[in-house]
Amino acid sequence: MKESWRWYGPLDRIELSEIAQTGAGGIVTALHEIPYGEVWTREAIAARKAAVIEAGFEWTVVESLPIHERIKRSDGDLSELFANYRQSMANLAAEGMTTICYNFMPLLDWTRTDLAAPVARGGTCLRFSATKMAALELFMVEREEAVNDYPDCVVHEAKRWFDTSSEADRAELMHAVMAGLPGAYDRYDVEGLKTALKLYEDIGQLELRGHLKRFLDEVIPAAEDLGMRFCIHPDDPPRDILGLPRIVSDADDIGWILEAHDSPANGLTLCAGSLGANPANDVPAIARRFADRIHFAHLRNVKKDADGSFEEAAHLAGDTDMVDLVAALLEEEGRRREAGRPDREIPFRPDHGHELLGDGERGTHPGYPLIGRMRGLAELRGVIAGLTYKRVA
Structure with missing residues (x-):
């Protein structure tokens, strides 16, 4: 190889x-x-x-x-x-x-939803949190039908995360979701993402x-x-x-x-x-x-x-x-x-x-x-x- x-x-x-x-x-x-x-x-x-x-x-x-x-x-x-x-x-x-x-x-x-999740014994890793992704979809992008894409327990935790999150937390989540795009790629804020999704x-x-x-x-x-x-x-x-x-x-x-x-x-x-x-x-x-x-x-x-x-x-x-x-x-x-x-x-x-x-x-x-x-x-x-x-x- x-x-x-x-x-x-x-x-x-x-x-x-x-x-x-x-x-x-x-x-x-x-x-x-x-x-x-x-x-x-x-x-x-x-x-x-x-x-x-x-x-x-x-x-x-x-x-x-x-x-x-x-x-x-x-x-x-x-x-x-x-x-x-x-x-x-x-x-x-x-x-x-x-x-x-x-x-x-x-x-x-x-x-991913987290770019620096802690790892046992030190270091960090990339992480995809179903809870945070559901929060983004349901309460930030406001895609109501996303409720059908996640288990009830995830939707419940997503609502709790959103209700207790700060603007900085939400901005960090959006940054993480956009981070997989290297080079000359479009990156979106919440409103830009909503517009792009309509296409x-x-x-x-x-x-x-x-x-x-x-x-x-x-x-x-x-x-x-x-x-x-x-x-x-x-x-x-x-x-x-x-x-x-x-x-x-x-x-x-x-x-x-x-x-x-x-x-x-x-x-x-x-x-x-x-x-x-x-x-x-x-x-x-x-x-x-x-x-x-x-x-x-x-x-x-x-x-x-x-x-x-x-x-x-x-x-x-x-x-x-x-x-x-x-x-x-x-x-x-x-x-x-x-x-x-x-x-x-x-x-x-x-x-x-x-x-x-x-x-x-x-x-x-x-x-x-x-x-x-x-x-x-x-x-x-x-x-x-x-x-x-x-x-x-």
């Missing part, structure tokens, strides 16, 4: 020289500073690639080539947006990039699936011609929130997407944490079922609560059997080597991580600290070494 590390380019507080000390050999990055819908020029791509190579790395995966919200809504004439997207793909391919990770989550990326009022799961199918129809043939692989990232959290449909939350969703274009160019980013937050998901089983279409892996773990809340756990300490999951990916790599596939080595990165020791003082992107992710990478490296160890007589 190919050890990689997510780097936000000029927006990142972590330098490539520091990442080199983690032992990772690959960089996962994107041109986050370019607004959605605009073409990534070959010159800009080449400059980013040169910086990565000069620091001693390989640019392993593009994460992400973002999709404009109008495409997700299938809003109006999209010909220019699709043409720009395909041109960016061509420019990436011309610079040797072959793997593009993307997501199709409406409006928001990964969503999705008539879009349910079936409609959003249709819009994803249209996107795949536009880009997968181009990816095949360019020798590129697309890999969709699962929803995070893997459930509808704010009335927005989520369509990449379980094995059935993934199966539908991969069958929509039965092509190696249409693949999966296996995100253990996103899928692991759904109690119905057996993540190692999902990895084995779709192994031949996994082009990239995010390895992290979560610990779930009965009310639908969850938080980031240490990489080997959450609800997902990480050793079994890594074994599934290594099994697939073995099959690819035997088949002579050029993509025999699956790139992965330690995803998210606890803020440990001095991490909290650096102001890095939430979920992407240096020391916490380095701990995760070291643990995963040990698992891989143990599973691939061969005693020499």
